[in-house]
Amino acid sequence: MSSPLLMDLTRLIGRAQFETPTGIDRVEFEYARHLLDAHPDRLRFVLRWRGHMRFLNHRAAALFLRFMDEQWRYNKSQQGRRTTRAVQRFLDDAELGAFAAAGDSAERRVASRKLWRLKARLLATSKQLTARSLRGQEAIYVNVSHEGLHSESGLNALVAAGLLRPIFFVHDLIPITHPEYVKDGRPARHRRRMATMLKYGAALVANSRHTAEILSQYAQEHGFAPPQAAVAPLGSAFPVYPSPQGPAATPFFIALGTIEPRKNHIFLLQLWRQMVERHGESTPKLLVIGRRGWENENAIDLIERCPAIRSHVLECGCVGDDVLEYLISRCRAVLFPSFAEGYGMPLVEAMALKAPVIASDLAVFREIGGGAPEFLNPLDGPGWMRMIEAYAADDSPARTAQLRRIENVEIPSWKRHFAAFDAILASLALARAEPDAPRELLRAS
Structure with missing residues (x-):
């Protein structure tokens, strides 16, 4: 069995109030959808709330996921429709209005x-998960998602009793390796998350070789057993809709991601x-697509108060996937000047839509x-300017x-990712049936 x-x-x-997702939101959603499709008879949804793990009503959770998918794909809320109209005016793109209206209801x-x-x-309607409820x-x-893993409460006793075998996904160790980019207190919280994963994880999945190598180094430096992490790159939510062909008449670029240092x-x-x-x-335009994060006052001041860029830069915090795909497929390039990343799902999404990418020279990219x-x-200002100017040109050779x-x-695709994940499930099942059998977790490339 x-x-x-x-x-x-x-x-x-916990993030039902947000109309558009972060990368981690997308990963949790894709996993939930895969498990619903591939393992429906075995699946129960849970959440960690008030220090306890709790079972969720399965039918209501599945419906929640369906509405969340609908919200992310189309985002026809008042704010979402207002943002689309602002982008349409900014780019002088009549086709965008018709495209967005087709998905409205x-x-x-x-x-x-x-x-x-x-x-x-x-x-x-949630019910507390206990040793008795697992029968x-x-x-x-x-x-x-890393959510709740800064506390062992609800996990350690069940793992110790042999009733729970956790699989954890490691997105990054940025709060530990680059504490200057996160809020106070987050590095300590992330160290507790890593400790939970390394102590209790029956299997770990890393989004890249880069993340797996940093995790292995961290484990060795802090006295944990070397982790056996399967490497499974993340896929793209696109393409979902028929994409327009060719760049827009008005040259524009996209910066995609939470606005943070x-x-x-x-x-x-x-x-x-x-x-x-x-x-x-004649300067090309820039769409800054993403929610506002933390310590972004200088960037927001430039967006809101700098007269020089007001007609050439537009902040868009509430763009549905249909409009986002339309825009990515028509931009001259998507820009990622990040200082540090654990993965970079928007880069994969851009490439899936055959959109050029100009990015920081990071190992994971x-x-x-x-x-x-x-x-x-x-930080190569002249280099970035030359590259953007080259890509903005009509019929750009670059x-x-x-x-x-x-x-x-x-x-990278979700299909290959979940082939690796299902191999991990099979590996855990083999180890359970044959405790002495070797447990080699497959690595996806």
């Missing part, structure tokens, strides 16, 4: 309200200011980009050359 599967939805349920406009109601229902069955617990938005905005001074009205993107030092490179790159 197969072990029960417990999928942790703590993060998604009365039901989609109230998706966020449905999510709030379902969240309340899920919390009210002596050893369950596999899947947590892919690590993403280096301030560098791009200063660069755009210089380009406006050099080129005036080279790993997942396969040599297709343009790579630059994140842009055309990258599009050819993208065609020859094997872009």
Whole structure:
């Protein structure tokens, strides 16, 4: 008999109020969808709440995921529709309005309200998970968000009793390796998360070789057994909709990601200011797509108060996947001047849509980009300006050359990712049935 599967939805349920997802949100959602499709008879959804792990009503959780998918794909809330109109005016793109209107409906406009109601229902009907409720069955617990792992409460006793075998997903160790880019207290919290994973994980999944190597080094330096982490790169949510062909008439670029110091938005905005001074009205435009994070005051001041870039830079914090795909497929390039990343899902999403990428010269970007993107030092102002100017030109040879490179790159996919994950499940089942059998977790490339 197969072990029960417990999928942790703590993060998604806790973020029902957000109309668009982060990368970690997308990963938790894709795992939930895969387990619903591939292992429906074994699956139970859980969340960690008030220091306890709790079972969720399965039907309500599945409905919650369906409405969340609808919200992310179309985002026809009042704010979402307002943002789309602002982008349409900014780019003078009449086609965008028609494209967005095709996905509009009365039901989609109230998706966020449905999510709030379902969240309340899920919390009210949840039931505490105990050793008795598992009925002596050893369950596999899947947590892919880091959520709640700063506390061992609810895990250690069940693992010690042989009733729970956790699979953890490691996104990055940035709060530990780059504490200057996170809030006070987050490095200590992340160290506790890593300790929980390394002490209790029956299997670990890393999003890249880069992350797996940093995790292994961290484990050795802090007295943990060397982790056996399967490397499974993340896929793209795109393409979902028919994509327009060719770049838009108005040259524009996209910076995609939460507005925070690590993403280096301030560098791009200063660069755009210089380009406006050099080129005036012929300067290409920049869409800054992403929610506001923390300690971003300087970047926000430039966006809101700098007259020089006001007509050439637009902040878009509430873009649905349909509009996002449309924009990525028509931009001259997607820009990633980050100082540090554990992966870079937006880079994979851009390449999946055959959109050129200009990115920081980071090891993980080279790993997942396969040599297709343009790579630059994140502080090389003249280099970035030359590259952006080259890609903004009509019939740009540099842009055309990258599009050819993208065609020859094997872009990471969710299909390959979940083939690796299902191999891990099979490996754990073999170890349970034959305790002395070797447990080699498959590595996806």
